[in-house]
Amino acid sequence: MPAHGSEPVGPFPPEADPVEYDKLRRRVLWKFPSGLYVIGSRGNDRRNLMTANWVTQVSFEPKLVGVSVEKDALTHELITADGIFTVNVIDREDRAIIRKFTKPVEEDHEAATLNGFAFRDAPVTGAPLLEQAVAYVDCRVHQAVDVGGSTLFLGEVVDADFQKAEETDVLRMEDTRMNYGG
Numbered sequence: 336m337p338a339h340g341s342e343p344v345g346p347f348p349p350e351a352d353p354v355e356y357d358k359l360r361r362r363v364l365w366k367f368p369s370g371l372y373v374i375g376s377r378g379n380d381r382r383n384l385m386t387a388n389w390v391t392q393v394s395f396e397p398k399l400v401g402v403s404v405e406k407d408a409l410t411h412e413l414i415t416a417d418g419i420f421t422v423n424v425i426d427r428e429d430r431a432i433i434r435k436f437t438k439p440v441e442e443d444h445e446a447a448t449l450n451g452f453a454f455r456d457a458p459v460t461g462a463p464l465l466e467q468a469v470a471y472v473d474c475r476v477h478q479a480v481d482v483g484g485s486t487l488f489l490g491e492v493v494d495a496d497f498q499k500a501e502e503t504d505v506l507r508m509e510d511t512r513m514n515y516g517g
């Protein structure tokens with residue numbers, strides 16, 4: 336799934352077999368529980384939605400949410416361009432949509448859809464919000480940290496709301512058979 340080479344990446348513990356250790360380390364990292372989100376981005380007059388699980392709140396004050404995005408993703412280009420993004424929290428019943436946002440989306444401006452899914456522009460930043468998301472945060476980039484193959488965008492939450500009942504069960508990585516990271 337991730338477009339990374341199969342070469343094991345060090346450092347390796349002394350005496351460890353790099354290949355075996357790499358597999359073990361990946362399985363350990365996959366065990367980290369995580370949520371599963373859709374990131375909305377907009378820049379250079381384009382909008383995109385992307386499936387992501389490297390998402391977490393990172394600070395109380397300012398109110399920052401970190402999302403780590405691969406440098407070759409369209410989302411990376413759009414967030415870098417306009418410095419805005421949304422994080423959409425997904426209904427557990429909607430797990431199938433996760434597969435619809437693993438490639439750049441088709442925008443239908445007239446219908447206000449992205450890959451056929453209704454969106455609207457967030458009231459504060461204008462980045463796209465998925466209409467069927469349970470909740471969202473709308474963010475402005477506070478800092479972009481180069482972390483190698485990805486950039487960790489730290490976004491300040493400038494707006495947040497629920498779009499469905501607060502009690503709605505939300506999607507987590509463990510609800511799917513997918514992995515990312517490791």
Ligand SMILES: Cc1cc2nc3c(=O)[nH]c(=O)nc-3n(C[C@H](O)[C@H](O)[C@H](O)COP(=O)(O)O)c2cc1C
Binds near residue numbers: 385410438
């Ligand atoms: C379950 C899952 C989780 C993912 N999490 C991330 C992530 O946190 N960061 C990332 O850059 N790509 C992640 N991806 C990969 C992107 O969804 C995928 O590379 C996408 O094509 C890049 O988006 P874009 O080119 O449409 O912007 C994940 C993919 C899957 C299937």
